[in-house]
Amino acid sequence: MDKGKALHFLFVKSETKTPGGLAARPVLTSYYKSNHFKNRPFDAYNNYTSPTADIEAGSLTPRVTDPSVREAVAGILRADPELAALVRSECSKGDWAGIITRIWPSTKYLDVIVTGAMAQYIPTLKYYSGGLPMACTMYASSECYFGLNLRPMCDPSEVSYTLMPNMCYFEFLPMDSAAASGGDASQLVDLARVEVGREYELVITTYAGLNRYRVGDVLQVTGFHNSAPQFRFVRRKNVLLSIESDKTDEAELQRAVERASALLRPHGAAVVEYTSQAYTKSIPGHYVIYWELLAKGPAGGAAVGEGTLERCCLEMEEALNTVYRQSRVADGSIGPLEIRVVRPGTFEELMDYAISRGASINQYKVPRCVTFPPIIELLDSRVVSSHFSPALPHWTPGQRSDSD
Ligand code: AMP
Numbered sequence: 339m340d341k342g343k344a345l346h347f348l349f350v351k352s353e354t355k356t357p358g359g360l361a362a363r364p365v366l367t368s369y370y371k372s373n374h375f376k377n378r379p380f381d382a383y384n385n386y387t388s389p390t391a392d393i394e395a396g397s398l399t400p401r402v403t404d405p406s407v408r409e410a411v412a413g414i415l416r417a418d419p420e421l422a423a424l425v426r427s428e429c430s431k432g433d434w435a436g437i438i439t440r441i442w443p444s445t446k447y448l449d450v451i452v453t454g455a456m457a458q459y460i461p462t463l464k465y466y467s468g469g470l471p472m473a474c475t476m477y478a479s480s481e482c483y484f485g486l487n488l489r490p491m492c493d494p495s496e497v498s499y500t501l502m503p504n505m506c507y508f509e510f511l512p513m514d515s516a517a518a519s520g521g522d523a524s525q526l527v528d529l530a531r532v533e534v535g536r537e538y539e540l541v542i543t544t545y546a547g548l549n550r551y552r553v554g555d556v557l558q559v560t561g562f563h564n565s566a567p568q569f570r571f572v573r574r575k576n577v578l579l580s581i582e583s584d585k586t587d588e589a590e591l592q593r594a595v596e597r598a599s600a601l602l603r604p605h606g607a608a609v610v611e612y613t614s615q616a617y618t619k620s621i622p623g624h625y626v627i628y629w630e631l632l633a634k635g636p637a638g639g640a641a642v643g644e645g646t647l648e649r650c651c652l653e654m655e656e657a658l659n660t661v662y663r664q665s666r667v668a669d670g671s672i673g674p675l676e677i678r679v680v681r682p683g684t685f686e687e688l689m690d691y692a693i694s695r696g697a698s699i700n701q702y703k704v705p706r707c708v709t710f711p712p713i714i715e716l717l718d719s720r721v722v723s724s725h726f727s728p729a730l731p732h733w734t735p736g737q738r739s740d741s742d
Pocket residue numbers: 364365451452453454455474476477478479480481553554555571574583741
């Protein structure tokens with residue numbers, strides 16, 4: 339750390355306004371746009387050199403038009419055609435496996451968050467980095483900073499966060515009672531009284547004024563640092579699909595499928611079963627929804643054409659939350675939603691497969707989201723057609739965003 343350099347990607351997202359006129363934006367956007375960040379005192383560890391400059395010519399890209407920014411970097415730029423040639427040749431090889439260490443051979447580790455929903459990006463990060471260690475250092479939210487990983491170089495599967503008791507007042511709702519009682523305050527447990535092995539939902543009371551606010555995260559106590567409990571991030575309650583800061587739960591996905599499937603009715607078809615996948619193998623990632631269709635009535639479903647299914651994709655997007663639509667429209671960080679139609683009987687095969695692996699036939703429920711590779715392979719091998727949303731859904735900057 340004392341001699342190193344880091345490449346950080348800092349994402350500033352678009353802002354919205356609340357009905358009362360307050361700016362609503364994610365915490366990091368707020369920080370990077372603040373004077374606190376822009377006029378910070380010199381710090382050798384956080385000495386940023388962006389924006390990008392043309393390495394070959396030693397000049398700033400013409401896309402940067404702000405004169406003060408151009409002036410600030412003009413003095414420190416120099417041409418480095420050799421380095422530019424190396425970058426160009428490595429990037430034009432087509433195969434980007436290990437690109438990070440090919441371009442920056444002394445890279446020691448990746449500073450990332452790959453616990454929880456972001457664990458889906460571990461294979462991609464391994465691919466581009468050639469297997470560099472991944473340090474997950476912190477656990478935080480827009481509402482409050484929660485904790486730190488005191489063993490940052492451990493494997494992502496072993497990460498535990500130590501909550502810092504000065505950040506807010508932490509309380510915990512045992513998961514068994516959270517489900518049974520709907521979250522009765524009398525069940526709340528203090529930070530000092532959590533038990534190793536148990537799962538809890540995190541509840542915070544913050545300096546900014548949130549009172550017993552349910553963050554929506556489920557944590558499991560793994561041990562102690564001195565007497566401070568440590569937690570593994572288990573999952574976000576009720577979140578099925580997430581590509582970026584979007585969080586889509588089961589009820590919302592269900593509503594979106596219902597709204598879109600109404601478009602099939604005039605064609606004598608219906609959605610009999612569905613499931614979904616957050617597809618992140620291409621960039622940007624996108625939602626994939628698997629549909630098994632039932633053809634009813636004289637039209638026999640035969641009339642469901644490409645155009646209708648494309649409209650269904652867009653209709654689902656219109657029904658999803660504002661954060662999803664903002665990422666689609668303003669940020670471009672989520673790609674068009676895709677419907678993959680699977681052949682009749684596929685979901686029965688899925689059930690047979692689950693039962694063959696030990697699921698109980700009485701309790702079997704169609705998973706509304708799939709992550710297990712053999713199940714995804716099974717579904718993909720039964721796909722008869724696939725369709726993408728042909729346009730952007732509606733989103734206006736004036737709308738309040740749920741996650742902000
Ligand atoms: P946001 O409110 O958009 O800032 O997102 C905060 C949420 O992101 C938290 O409540 C968690 O669900 C998730 N999150 C933040 N840090 C981590 C982490 N280290 N591991 C897993 N999930 C995290």
